[in-house]
Amino acid sequence: MAIATKPEGLNFELPEDLKLLRRSIREFVEKELWPVGQQVEDTDQIPQATLDKMKEVGLFGLPFPEEYGGADVGELGYCVALEELGRANAAFSNVIGAHCSIGAMALHLDGSKELKDKYMPRLCTGELIACFALSEPNAGSDAANIQTSAVRQGDAYVVNGVKHFITNGDFADFATVFTVTDRNLGARGGITALWVDLNQPGVKRGPNDKKMGLYGSHTCELIFNDAKVPADHVIGQVGLGFITAMRTLDMGRLSLGAGCVGASQFGLEKAIAHAKERIQFGKPIAKQQAVQFMLADIATEIYAARNMVYNGAWKADRGERFSMEAAMVKRYCSDMAIHVVDRVLQIFGGSGFMKETGIERGYRDARILAIYEGTNEIQRMIIAEELIK
Numbered sequence: 001m002a003i004a005t006k007p008e009g010l011n012f013e014l015p016e017d018l019k020l021l022r023r024s025i026r027e028f029v030e031k032e033l034w035p036v037g038q039q040v041e042d043t044d045q046i047p048q049a050t051l052d053k054m055k056e057v058g059l060f061g062l063p064f065p066e067e068y069g070g071a072d073v074g075e076l077g078y079c080v081a082l083e084e085l086g087r088a089n090a091a092f093s094n095v096i097g098a099h100c101s102i103g104a105m106a107l108h109l110d111g112s113k114e115l116k117d118k119y120m121p122r123l124c125t126g127e128l129i130a131c132f133a134l135s136e137p138n139a140g141s142d143a144a145n146i147q148t149s150a151v152r153q154g155d156a157y158v159v160n161g162v163k164h165f166i167t168n169g170d171f172a173d174f175a176t177v178f179t180v181t182d183r184n185l186g187a188r189g190g191i192t193a194l195w196v197d198l199n200q201p202g203v204k205r206g207p208n209d210k211k212m213g214l215y216g217s218h219t220c221e222l223i224f225n226d227a228k229v230p231a232d233h234v235i236g237q238v239g240l241g242f243i244t245a246m247r248t249l250d251m252g253r254l255s256l257g258a259g260c261v262g263a264s265q266f267g268l269e270k271a272i273a274h275a276k277e278r279i280q281f282g283k284p285i286a287k288q289q290a291v292q293f294m295l296a297d298i299a300t301e302i303y304a305a306r307n308m309v310y311n312g313a314w315k316a317d318r319g320e321r322f323s324m325e326a327a328m329v330k331r332y333c334s335d336m337a338i339h340v341v342d343r344v345l346q347i348f349g350g351s352g353f354m355k356e357t358g359i360e361r362g363y364r365d366a367r368i369l370a371i372y373e374g375t376n377e378i379q380r381m382i383i384a385e386e387l388i389k
């Protein structure tokens with residue numbers, strides 16, 4: 001068969017507006033976030049003034065529609081932004097991720113027009129902060145086994161139970177809370193997502209968890225004791241909350257992957273600079289093949305990871321199914337980031353182990369990536385299920 005015309009090539013070029021977005025987020029990261037990175041680590045707190053600046057530049061509304069005051073950059077644009085945020089202390093992308101990628105995303109994806117009209121504008125400015133409350137002490141990977149109950153009484157649901165490890169739980173105003181409304185049906189019709197005001201009687205926040213890393217981004221328990229939630233605060237349909245949870249996590253996994261790419265790219269740049277500067281045996285260690293091979297492998301893995309993220313985001317923006325790709329992105333990019341930061345530390349030698357280089361912080365912060373938003377074992381299960389179904 002003769003091919004009449006040269007096939008049109010795939011276009012891997014980011015559109016101009018996303019290149020501009022990348023530049024402006026990078027500038028913001030370098031000007032506003034880098035200078036306070038160590039302070040965030042030392043105090044376990046993002047300064048209020050920095051949070052205010054993050055709100056001013058629109059980071060809390062990045063993926064949401066313009067009609068609500070969001071930047072409407074699409075999933076691809078959001079991933080580009082999260083990639084750049086990944087170059088800063090992980091606390092920043094974690095706070096934004098818990099709010100945008102999952103907390104408010106559930107409302108954006110499945111909330112009613114009335115709920116969105118009422119809350120999205122203030123979520124986009126960061127006046128209201130959101131979080132995503134699925135995990136419980138006895139339901140982590142087995143998320144369908146949640147016990148937090150919501151019982152309809154008149155025009156409200158009465159919520160009882162405990163959510164744990166909730167990012168932004170300490171200061172969020174609202175949470176997307178996954179509850180059991182019909183124990184007999186479980187994940188297939190018995191779980192309901194509720195949009196819950198956390199500043200009301202019946203809701204308590206536990207103390208912040210003491211963590212291995214991610215200082216400046218807090219997790220805690222949310223304890224519901226007869227908390228009343230208006231019946232019109234159901235996100236999506238009663239009983240279909242598990243679908244909302246999974247749809248939301250699909251989105252979250254893409255942007256989580258983007259953060260991994262940004263953090264890895266930043267680590268690579270630091271490793272290259274160090275390897276060119278550090279002299280041993282009379283020459284820069286960058287001239288040693290063992291070090292070169294580590295740099296080459298890291299760069300290759302980042303190249304693969306970035307393309308996976310962009311491809312997954314592109315599918316999401318086209319309205320195609322992307323659950324399997326999201327699981328692949330999350331699994332690959334997080335394992336990559338953990339392995340990258342390990343090798344970057346190796347290239348730094350003893351100084352990488354010292355606090356002042358910031359490499360050990362990246363090493364600790366990366367470890368969670370293979371655990372939250374579904375462990376990497378769970379991602380493999382999702383991928384395998386898609387493959388054999």
Ligand SMILES: Cc1cc2nc3c(=O)[nH]c(=O)nc-3n(C[C@H](O)[C@H](O)[C@H](O)COP(=O)(O)OP(=O)(O)OC[C@H]3O[C@@H](n4cnc5c(N)ncnc54)[C@H](O)[C@@H]3O)c2cc1C
Nearest residue numbers: 132133134135140141165166167219371372373374375377
């Ligand atoms: C810092 C941090 C922030 C978090 N933020 C949030 C948040 O904002 N909102 C939220 O809802 N949750 C949050 N989580 C919870 C997180 O999503 C869970 O920790 C995660 O899903 C794993 O659940 P688990 O900790 O109960 O581990 P478990 O489910 O107990 O898993 C333990 C181990 O067993 C493995 N395992 C379990 N089941 C299987 C299986 N069937 N096959 C193979 N292996 C299996 C797991 O992969 C893992 O290695 C956060 C957690 C942390 C640490």
